[in-house]
Amino acid sequence: MNHLDKLEAQSIYILREAYREFKNICMLWSIGKDSTVLLWLARKAFFGHVPIPLVHIDTHYKIPEMIKYRDELAIKWKLTMIYGENSEALAQKKTFPDGNADRLTCCQMLKSEALKNTLSGEWNRYVMDHKTGKYVVDSNREKYTGVIVGVRADEEGSRSKERYFSPRDKENDWAVEDQPPEFWNQFKTDFAPGTHIRIHPLLDWTELNIWEYIERENIPITSLYFDQGDGKRYRSLGCYPCTFPVESTAKNVSEIIEELKSGKFANIAERSGRAQDKDDGGGLETLRRGGYM
Amino acid sequence: MDTREQMNIVIVGHVDHGKSTVIGRLLADTGSLPEGKLDSVKEYCRKNSRPFEYAFLLDALKDEQAQGITIDTARCFFKTSKRDYIIIDAPGHIEFLKNMVTGASRAEAALLVIDAKEGIKENSKRHGHIVSMLGIKQVVVLVNKMDLVDFSKEVYESIISEFGEFLQKVNIKPINFIPISAFNGDNIAQKSPNTLWYEGPTVLEQLDGFVNKKENRQLPFRMPVQDIYKFTEEGDDR
Structure with missing residues (x-):
């Protein structure tokens, strides 16, 4: 096994553990290269099927090619494709590009808030109708308790300290100093009601590994x-x-x-x-x- | 396709004995940091009127920098001409022990850091015990802060005899004891002129000297069954 085979095997193992343990689970797809690799790994883990809904947070300031690419791939791979948004902040133009918020606040509202309320089901989720290729309001409002995310430890300091299975409390807060221990391939998946778990199958990959894998597997990338x-x-x-x-x-x-x-x-x-x-x-x-x- | 070998190493030891500094220095001396990273940390220290510390390269969380300690295990990616490493920086405080265990359970080899001046402390022993229990066979002791004891061979040797005796009790046979000063870079990536009496490897040479675990396929066969499911959509009847 070369290093890519090992990374792949570990990530697929984590994906299958997550799918077994969580009834309401979703995978975040930012359309970027890392979460697209994650999506590819999920197809491999479940033999061409993706039994986990894909969630995209649409800030409506995404580069337009990203949305086109997202919908094309969703149709081709028959994905349960869901998007969420902060429609209130967008309607009231409380954003950085509108000059009404600084960058951090804008990120917090259009991404973090939208994500939190999309995961909890409090705000509308829009799901792709594969018959028409259009999005409709999702009738399922159940809270997602497991969220698969494609972050990597080499990206940035706070990401270098993540667990493979990492709890977030009711307020979405991350208690960095009090993360559960992880021994070998034993993951703690049992947590208090109201919390959700973030699952990070790509933690040990580097940017270079991602590109090497995209090349080897010929993964379509925007x-x-x-x-x-x-x-x-x-x-x-x-x-x-x-x-x-x-x-x-x-x-x-x-x-x-x-x-x-x-x-x-x-x-x-x-x-x-x-x-x-x-x-x-x-x-x-x-x-x-x-x-x- | 490049088929480089990859190895996980954990760095353990008592609080403030210099674990994060060893890694920070190693990254800096081997040119492994992204451009501008060292300067931005120096700038941060200057603005906050604090002495520069290599540890800030790893202790990325605001609480960690404010308190000058490592709270959670960090992974750092590092490579030599021989192979790629993930170096796991474990916290030395007793209350973060479970974070240390998490980091150590992923490692093939351990670097155990001891402060030459302070000597063997509670967590030097506790971490030694845990490394032994986790089955990590390859252990190297780094005798750090040698500059504070004037690079004394006697101090170095007394730590070898005292700590060596303890490690033997927990079934660890250290491969080496390396006298270093992480802050000044002695015996990290380059042989130090201050320890001419020491003939062993530098930390960098030692890393490449560790033996990686066998490939899974060379080990006894195991087949984990994670779950059973069937997807019948789209006429798939596999």
Whole structure:
């Protein structure tokens, strides 16, 4: 087994543990490369089926190609595709691009708040109707108690301290100092009512591993990661007002791998194009304690 | 496709004996940090009127930096020409012991840090016990803060004899005792001119000297059954 086989096996093991333990479980799909790898792993874990609904939090400031790609793949792979949003903040224009909130507050409202209320079922969820390809209000409002997330430990300081199975309390808060122990492959999946568990199958993967795996498995990835001829590409995807492309002429996966291994990005952090991290004093801790992934 | 070997190493020991500093220094001296990371931590320390510490590279949480301690285990990714490592930085406080155990249960080898000046403390022993119970066979003791005892060979040797005796009781045979000063970089990535009497490897050389566990397929056969399910949608009758 090479290192990718081992990472794959461990992630699939975690996905199957999660599916067995939680009745109401969902997987967050940000449309980015990491959660798309996670989706690919789920298809492998369950022999081509994805028995877990995919949830996307739509801030309506996502790069438009992301939404198109999401819906195309949802149809092709027959996914239970759900999105949620903070319709109130959007209607009242309480956002950073509208000039009515700073970056952190905007993230908290459009992402963290929307996520919290979508997971709990308090706000509307919209599910894709595969007959029409359109989204309709989901009649299922049951709370998700298990949430699978594609964060990696190498991305940022607070993510380096996550467990594979990590509890969040009723308020969505993360008690970093009081996480349950995890021995070998034994995961604590039994928690108090009202809490939910975040499951992190990709914790041990690095950015480079993700790209090597995408290349090996030929996973379809949104073209935003590649240079379209203007010498720019995205290294990390988010909302367009706060995510900036990097100067790069990598046009395909193998050129990205080369760039990460020996080229100009070998020593530059992946999220350096994400403005909200800088507003949080160089990390994501404040946002993440409040429910950001 | 590159088929590099990967290995997990945990770093344990009593609080304030310098675990996070060892890793921080190792990352800095081998050029493993992202560009600008060292400068941004230095800038943070300057703004907050605090002395610079390599440990801040790892103790990323605001509570950790404010209190100057490690609260939860962190994974750091590090590579040498030989293989890729995940170095697991475990907390040394008694109240975070379960976080230390979580980190240690994932490791193939352990670096146990002891402060040369303070000597063997409660958690030096407790962590030794736990490493033994978890079945980690490869243990190296790092005798840290040698600069505070003038790089004295006598101090180093007294720790070898005292701690070696304890470790023997818990069935650990340390591969090595390395005299280091993590803060100043002695014997971390480069041999120190201050310990000419020491002929063993540096921490970096020691890492590559550890033996990785056998491939799963070389071990006795195990087949975990996680669950049984059947998906019949779309006419699938597998």
